[in-house]
Amino acid sequence: MSELPTFITRLFPYRARFAPTVFGRMHYVDEGEGRPVLLLHGNPTWSFLYREVMAGLAGGPYRVVAPDLIGLGLSDKPRELSAHTLRRHGESLLELVQGLELKDVVLVVQDWGGPIGAWMAARAGGRVTGLVVMNTALLKPERFRTTAFHRFSRMPVVSDVAFRLFNFPLPVLGRTQGDPSSISGDVARAYAWPLRKVVDRAAPLALARMVPNGPEHPTVAELTEGDAWARSFQGPVELVWGVKDPILGRALRRHREVFPRARVTETPAGHFLQEEVPEEIVAAIRRVADAR
Known part of the structure; x- marks a missing residue:
């Protein structure tokens, strides 16, 4: 791994750690002592997304663990699209959780971190005891209505050119936000930096195509x-949602139905709400961690 440039380390001053997994070497941040809080990102971001949340939890009774999904961030980057499956991502995450001996975990999920985290939790033997859910599709689809973004990802040739050569969707992440300026300047550069090499850009396209477009889809x-685990989960749950998210803003309704007792915090943020309302996320994590 190349040394991180100064413009990233100024914003993300955390020690890089690495763990071997069945899917490749996984980068993660591991800070603090106390009850484990596992922060899971999605596509096409990395643990950098949670830097303000980690800062808000610093000094508290928490062991904050923030991994990078394989293919993203500072983790290994398999070059074959077919290497990426929900199961492989879930297995590598489960291996990390077991290897770090994380128990009584508050699981915090967004985007692909939701279904990957739920699949992992279903096989983790009760290690997850608290849950914070943000702008994700944790559940099995009721109907297979994909977004324009996901339909575009399946267009032959054009999608490969956009994702591989032009690093799509990194240049347009700000358009998914309530405040587009929340992902700009050095922050936008920090998201693009781990995928600066064309050969490393398989994961964003693969993860986009992993969104099912029909009942026969392998995902x-x-x-x-994961859906079955979520519906049977008995621990404390909070939902924190960016309602201006053009991708998953409307997914809040189904999650309310599945978690009827969950406290819900609606915010004017977009898809990557960690960049806009980290204080709301920190507050939700603290409440879930304190609920016994």
Whole structure:
């Protein structure tokens, strides 16, 4: 791994740690002592997304662990699209959780971190005891209505050119935000930096295509397992949502139905709400961690 440039380390002053997994070497941040809080990002971001949340939890009774999904951030980057499956991502995450001996975990998820985290939790033997859910599709789809973004990702040739050569969707992340300036300047550069090499850009396209467009899609089986875990989960849950998210803003309704007792915080943020309302996320994590 190349040494991080100064413009990133100024914003993300955390020690890089690495763990071997079945899917490749996984980068993660591991800070503090106390109850584990596992922060899971999605596509096409990395643990950098949670830097303000980690800062807000610093000094508290928490062991904050923020991994990078394989293919993203500072983790290994398999070059074959077919290497990326929900199961492989879930297995590598489970291996990290077991290797770090994380128990009584507050699981915090957004985007692909939701279904991957739920699949992992279903196989983690009760290690997850608290849950904070943000702008994700944790559940098996009711109907297979993909977004324009996900339909574009399946267009032959054009999508490969956009994702591989032009590092799509990194240049337009700000358009998914309530405040587009929340992902700009050095912050936008920090998201693009781990994928600066064309050969390393398989994961964003693969993860986009992992969103099921029909009942026969291979991801549906793993989504069904995660859905069952979520519906049976008995621990404290909070939902924190960016309602201006053009991708998953409307997904809040289904999550309210599945978690009827969850406290819900609606915010004017967009998809990557960690950049806009980290204080709301920190507050939700603290409440879930304090609920016994």
